Amino acid sequence: MGFVxxxxxxxxxxxxxxxxxPGEHGGGWISTLILGVVGALLGGWxxxxxxxxxxxxxxxxxxxxxxxxxxxxxxxxxxxxSHSGRGAGHRTSH
Numbered sequence: 001m002g003f004v005x006x007x008x009x010x011x012x013x014x015x016x017x018x019x020x021x022p023g024e025h026g027g028g029w030i031s032t033l034i035l036g037v038v039g040a041l042l043g044g045w046x047x048x049x050x051x052x053x054x055x056x057x058x059x060x061x062x063x064x065x066x067x068x069x070x071x072x073x074x075x076x077x078x079x080x081x082s083h084s085g086r087g088a089g090h091r092t093s094h
Contacts, residue, residue, distance in 0.1 A: 010036030017071035043070025
């Protein structure tokens, strides 16, 4: 799979992960692209280690599933770290 195809895969899978994961997810298309690319790499690594399969061609269902699952994991972990400090020091007036 070429570099541009991998970026397109990352953008689409990052957007799908944002749609299927509950909660608010900020960021524009660049953060979605980064999320998807990192997720695709993670999904490919998990697939290779756990299931002995990796990312195949752009049109392979296996590639898309691994990339979406990896993107969802990255989004979940990012959400844990980005929301962890929001309550500290935050005061509301009643």
